Amino acid sequence: MPTDRTPTVEMLWEACDPDETLSTRFGFRDAAAAATWVTATVEQHWAVRVVSCDHIVMSFHNVLAWLSTPDGPMLAKWSIAQDGFARLANAGDLVAWLDRQGLPVSAPIATNDGRHQVDVGGRSMSLQHTIDGELLDVDDPQQVYAAGVTLAALHAALAAFPQAERFGGARGWGRQPLRTQVSAWLDSASEQAPLAARRRLREMLERSPDQVLPTQLIHGDYRAANILCADREIVAILDFEDAGHGQRVADLARSAVLLGTRFRDWGPVSPLVREGFLDGYQSVTSLTDAEHAWWDPLVLWFSLTMIPSGDDPTGWADAALRQLG
Numbered sequence: 190m191p192t193d194r195t196p197t198v199e200m201l202w203e204a205c206d207p208d209e210t211l212s213t214r215f216g217f218r219d220a221a222a223a224a225t226w227v228t229a230t231v232e233q234h235w236a237v238r239v240v241s242c243d244h245i246v247m248s249f250h251n252v253l254a255w256l257s258t259p260d261g262p263m264l265a266k267w268s269i270a271q272d273g274f275a276r277l278a279n280a281g282d283l284v285a286w287l288d289r290q291g292l293p294v295s296a297p298i299a300t301n302d303g304r305h306q307v308d309v310g311g312r313s314m315s316l317q318h319t320i321d322g323e324l325l326d327v328d329d330p331q332q333v334y335a336a337g338v339t340l341a342a343l344h345a346a347l348a349a350f351p352q353a354e355r356f357g358g359a360r361g362w363g364r365q366p367l368r369t370q371v372s373a374w375l376d377s378a379s380e381q382a383p384l385a386a387r388r389r390l391r392e393m394l395e396r397s398p399d400q401v402l403p404t405q406l407i408h409g410d411y412r413a414a415n416i417l418c419a420d421r422e423i424v425a426i427l428d429f430e431d432a433g434h435g436q437r438v439a440d441l442a443r444s445a446v447l448l449g450t451r452f453r454d455w456g457p458v459s460p461l462v463r464e465g466f467l468d469g470y471q472s473v474t475s476l477t478d479a480e481h482a483w484w485d486p487l488v489l490w491f492s493l494t495m496i497p498s499g500d501d502p503t504g505w506a507d508a509a510l511r512q513l514g
Contacts, residue, residue, distance in 0.1 A: 194241050196220050196255075201248035202452040210247055215269060220245060227254045227265050227314075234300045234307045235316050237263065248452075255319065263298075267314035273430070274306075274313045279355045280429040281305030281315055283406075290346050293339065295320055295417075295425045322417030322424045327449040327462050331421040337469025339423040340411055340444060344437045345474065347406040359409040359433035359440070366401045367436060367483060368394060371490050381501075382493045386509045390493065393486040398479045407440035408432055412447040438480040441470060442487035446495065456503030457492065460511075488512065 198207040198220045208219065217223040224242035231237050237258050244255040250270035256263045268277060281297045285305050288296035297305040298316045306315050326332055347353075358364045371394055378387055408415075409431030417425040445463040449456065467484070470476075476484070492509040501507075 196242045196245045198245045262319040267312045278306040320425045322419045325413040325416040333465040334469035337466040341470045341473035353406045356433045359435035360431045364404045400479045402436045404434045407435045411444040414451045443491045446491040457508035
């Protein structure tokens with residue numbers, strides 16, 4: 190049985206009261222009740238004895254709980270967004286497969302009956318061992334380069350996943366031709382994106398290759414918040430919940446733009462960071478001529494999509510304008 194220690198509770202990025210959120214959003218009277226539930230669920234479905242639930246972190250519809258067990262520290266993660274339960278199950282099976290291929294991922298522990306995700310009382314949970322590491326530091330060129338190398342290896346593995354048909358389009362873009370997606374965004378873009386940048390993007394779009402790029406399974410959210418490093422080594426790629434079909438160069442470009450983002454105060458990275466990331470990727474896999482032609486338009490597009498309405502404290506608009514030369 191767990192100790193009497195009550196876990197600490199916090200929000201990952203939202204500015205709201207964690208104790209109230211635990212109750213009103215996630216249905217637990219208090220932190221002790223949440224610890225009791227996660228302990229019982231892990232012991233029932235994974236046959237893992239929980240010594241204590243030490244820390245709980247919430248974000249949107251997800252909860253992370255750090256557990257002490259005789260088999261070492263573990264992390265339980267569950268969601269209450271029931272329309273995403275099938276996606277979570279697919280992601281769990283994908284990550285387990287990537288682990289078997291030797292990719293640096295945080296592999297889910299299989300339940301007693303071999304599943305990687307279990308649905309219990311309107312909650313979908315997975316369990317994994319914790320991995321020692323720190324979030325990617327974009328001020329470290331070697332880590333940035335290693336992140337590019339690792340994404341190239343990940344793309345190669347994802348292209349070979351034998352059950353890729355279980356996934357739909359990646360969130361945010363997907364299987365449509367890039368010209369169609371960028372054009373649709375430009376037609377509906379709000380005025381917070383600088384007019385000069387929108388005009389340049391449309392010019393780039395008109396010069397972009399007519400060739401429709403192939404799609405494959407991609408990560409969809411590869412950035413500092415989801416990359417753990419130990420020294421200069423990538424030790425874990427996290428959170429495959431946004432995995433789906435899309436163009437690999439779009440995944441690469443979006444990752445380059447968002448590489449430095451964590452949980453709060455998102456801001457752009459420098460051109461040197463993007464270049465180092467791309468160099469790392471191409472040390473493993475060269476882009477095709479058509480993909481190369483899409484790099485600059487996509488970097489500008491994803492930069493423009495990040496400009497917030499109202500204040501822009503981290504400088505997304507300025508970063509986009511600097512790309513115009």
